[in-house]
């Protein structure tokens with residue numbers, strides 16, 4: 260089996276440093292379709308899940324990024340001002356985080372079905388605790404998503420990768436007829452319990468079990484950065500939209516701007532003795548669509564027009580590092596696995612490094628970290 264290239268280009272064209280690569284075991288690619296997804300009966304197995312190649316432009320992994328992309332705290336939403344308050348630190352952080360990206364790049368490969376099964380199982384385990392931190396943050400993007408998708412009273416709304424169902428619930432509060440789908444059985448169960456009046460189904464975002472033109476609006480919060488084939492998912496969003504319907508999608512920004520993710524990446528990078536956690540290959544580059552041109556191309560490439568991408572930033576606060584650490588482990592899958600698969604001693608050291616990394620963000624109020632997301636939307640012609 261071919262070994263994967265340990266030193267691909269990043270999306271921005273730079274070669275990351277290989278500082279830590281030699282310490283890590285290289286991942287091998289897996290045969291296509293070797294591990295079928297363990298989704299429920301309602302879900303058809305995606306043809307993309309059998310693809311033999313990783314998504315184009317995959318810069319690795321970002322197991323961390325994607326899962327880090329699940330963090331959130333509480334704070335005031337404002338239009339993003341890059342580096343406005345933490346500019347100098349962000350620049351420094353960028354250099355450090357780049358080395359971490361090399362680490363997670365080791366997990367890129369071609370087992371998308373295995374990766375999807377890992378995600379579905381992991382999100383089921385984390386469903387009950389997702390809102391401690393991650394769901395708290397993604398909640399801040401719910402109304403902007405619904406606005407960008409033009410959701411109003413009477414809209415037929417599909418919430419893809421609904422998690423605990425917040426977008427579907429907020430859509431229903433606007434008078435929309437909401438339906439939610441998620442790959443994780445546990446997330447579907449939480450959503451059903453929380454919004455018993457709304458229909459939720461277990462389904463793969465890359466293979467939606469709906470007829471063409473069934474919806475007026477499709478929203479997908481923080482999932483395209485979890486998909487082996489985001490292009491396949493966008494094609495599905497467009498297929499199930501009626502002509503004139505709108506789709507809106509969010510992803511997290513890069514860790515130098517999305518500091519909630521960046522601080523953990525840095526803590527891991529600083530820690531000696533971190534082992535390759537052996538995550539399934541086939542995971543996507545979580546920061547691929549932090550690049551606005553790439554994000555716009557994802558939507559326009561699927562056939563949407565009037566495509567717009569914007570940044571949304573806010574500052575989030577946690578009481579202390581314990582809340583950040585616990586919330587992260589309770590509300591993520593890949594990130595949590597990276598940490599949970601280390602020895603007790605290495606975990607202790609990562610946690611100690613995190614104390615140090617967040618020090619510049621500490622005040623009498625706790626720890627305030629910049630969060631930044633990208634929101635893309637478009638209309639089916």
Ligand SMILES: C[S@@+](CC[C@H](N)C(=O)[O-])C[C@H]1O[C@@H](n2cnc3c(N)ncnc32)[C@H](O)[C@@H]1O
Nearest residue numbers: 329382397420421422441442443463464480481
């Ligand atoms: C970070 S959570 C986002 C949840 C929710 N949209 C939000 O904004 O809080 C990612 C969600 O994507 C779901 N997911 C991951 N892969 C999926 C797939 N292939 N199809 C459908 N859902 C998927 C997970 O189960 C999880 O609920």
